[in-house]
Amino acid sequence: MAHHDRALKAVVMLGMLVIIFAGIRAGADIVVPFILALFVAVILNPLVMLLQRIGLPRLLAVALIIGIIVLASVLLLTTLAAMLNDFARTLPQYRLVMLAWLEETRQLMARFGVPFSFGEAMALADPNAAINLVSRLVSQLSGAISGIFLLLMTVVFMLFEAPLLPGKLRRILSRPGDGMAAIQQALDSVSRYLILKTAISLLTGVVVWLLLWLMGVRFALLWSVLAFALNYIPNIGSVIAAVPPVIQALIFNGSWESVVVAVGYLLINLVIGNMLEPRWMGRGLGLSTLVVFLSLIFWGWLLGLVGMLLSVPLTIVVKIALEQTPGGERLALLLSDGRPPGDGRPHSV
Structure with a gap:
């Protein structure tokens, strides 16, 4: 029964x-x-x-x-x-x-x-x-x-x-102490992520503009703004941002220039996305890589482009909310990266 x-x-x-x-x-x-x-x-x-x-x-x-x-x-x-x-x-x-x-x-x-x-x-x-x-x-x-x-x-x-x-x-709130602590945790995590992600995206946009300007690629500012905006989208945003300028350089500048632009985007993603971002983010936000990718698909389906841009902070809020509800701890654990709370190793989403 x-x-x-x-x-x-x-x-x-x-x-x-x-x-x-x-x-x-x-x-x-x-x-x-x-x-x-x-x-x-x-x-x-x-x-x-x-x-x-x-x-x-x-x-x-x-x-x-x-x-x-x-x-x-x-x-x-x-x-x-x-x-x-x-x-x-x-x-x-x-x-x-x-x-x-x-x-x-x-x-x-x-x-x-x-x-x-x-x-x-x-x-x-x-x-x-x-x-x-x-x-x-x-x-x-x-x-x-x-x-x-x-x-x-x-x-x-x-x-x-x-x-x-x-x-x-x-x-x-029925339990003001626990409720306010959870809300403050969510605000701190989301605020820290968004501020650092904005700074990292701005740095990415400036470096992309400098690369394209030095290579003589037209409309460098346009592509740098695109790189800044799409850098909020985890995993695939930087790849999508690289496609238009590489194609433009291939058609209008030449094969060699397009290769240099592609390699430049790759180096920017490696240095900023895989080296600086994990260092600045610290331990990260406790989400597994698979969950980050699936959340990108889910929030994009639910809210469109804005959902893709905000997929990580939205998932953080859901995870913290699940941790505060009876029976939600197991679902929150499935969303996490599986590391103990005291593990301080760098991890980036």
Whole structure:
């Protein structure tokens, strides 16, 4: 009978999870901006507190930080929009270059007996298709300004609410001591991860820009911003970011330059991703490599690109929440890297 009750309880819980996930997907247009604003507020709150310790009132501290972000966002979006327009205008000029490169590729494939359709390849490399894609990106950048404004307004109200939140939570939680300790642990872990990941991503973007600028690859700033953004995606983000500049260097600069760019991206990933990041992250966040990859797929399916960018901190929150619930310790252990709590070996996610 007890076994039957446990099975029924498990089925009910799974059904509830399915309903919750379906609701989150259906309301993604509302949920995703809220989650993104929440994590931005988590990153900015330590900076606000630092300015408060210096002597600034919280109102001025929040206004100063948000003002800097707005100014930087406007400058970045304006620069990217101009660069994308320039990229679209130059695409037709390279049609002859692409034709010659495809003809060389066809001859090389013919030597090895590999079938190669010149017409289909040229259709894939049609500048008009690329121009349409770039035009859509420019229009999306223009529409992103209103979205960023609403996002920052939500962040502002969250930052003003932050000092009042601990008192409210203590009144709500049934076990205030344990509950506040778990919330603080989650905030500390997520905040530390996001701040360090932002610094590492910024360093990656700067080094990528320097590499492409030295190699004479056009639109270096565009590809460096892409490298910065995709570096938040674990495991595959840096690989995806390397594909467009390598292809551009192969077609427009030459084979040797494309090899150098590819090797440069590989070295950047090895040095920053596999050497500096584990050292800065310390022991890491206690998630296994398999869980990090599966969480990337799951959160990407549930929340789209934002879910992929925030897959690690979201999984951290879930893991800490499971550790505080009866019967959730075993699931939390499955998400962990399996190391004892006292193990201080470096580990990066």
